[in-house]
Amino acid sequence: MNKYESAKVKTEIIKAMAHPARLMIIESLDNGEKLFSELFALFDCDKSTISKHLLVLKNAGIVSAQKKGLDVLYKLETKCIIKFLDCINTVINTSIKKQKACLRCK
């Protein structure tokens, strides 16, 4: 597998995180496993939309699903995902700092 193909595999997982709803699902699941109905309640959109977002996360190996009667229990497969979000905040804060510094110069 060449470098590009190797990078492509990684981006499949990153792409799965690259949607506000899916990111919120991940953050929510970090506090413990949740039922589909609980996750769905976080959003104001069609049930099928959330179901498909969860499918994307499942296919990426980020979450796993388990039937519980009529409902489905979802849980996070790897905790490290959350640590990354701290880094994202660093990027955001760095950008904000630079913008402010830039304003002072003008």
Place this chain on the structure above:
Amino acid sequence: MNKYESAKVKTEIIKAMAHPARLMIIESLDNGEKLFSELFALFDCDKSTISKHLLVLKNAGIVSAQKKGLDVLYKLETKCIIKFLDCINTVINTSIKKQKACLRCK
């Protein structure tokens, strides 16, 4: 700013990472700053394509650019991005392990 908007800001950065070429650029810049020409040499595509990928990374605050004569020097703004890639590998390895376990069951 509500939770969805907050998540949206974060996904802007994640989306910037969610392309094989951009991920390779990030990984390359982790070894030190690079000229555009050096980064471009990693790929087999149009120069404008790479230029636009770099613009995406710059807009996300992941890299910064500095003119050096005819060339442009790019560098990584935050090192933590790289640590995340370790996590991605964990997700991949976990998935592979599960697949193998699944095969044994059948």
Place this chain on the structure above:
DNA sequence: TTGCTTAATGGTAAAATAACCAACAATTAA
């Protein structure tokens, strides 16, 4: 069984993303 509830799937249209080519802007060297 017969409804009732809930998540998942199929289909479609709109929006976002990505790649190429062509043209441009900036810099260097003759």
Place this chain on the structure above:
DNA sequence: TTAATTGTTGGTTATTTTACCATTAAGCAA
């Protein structure tokens, strides 16, 4: 100045992603 080189931007087309609606499948309860 003029010509050559290099990175960026504009424009177009093809692909991918996303959200909704309608339908289906699975499980529960009367």
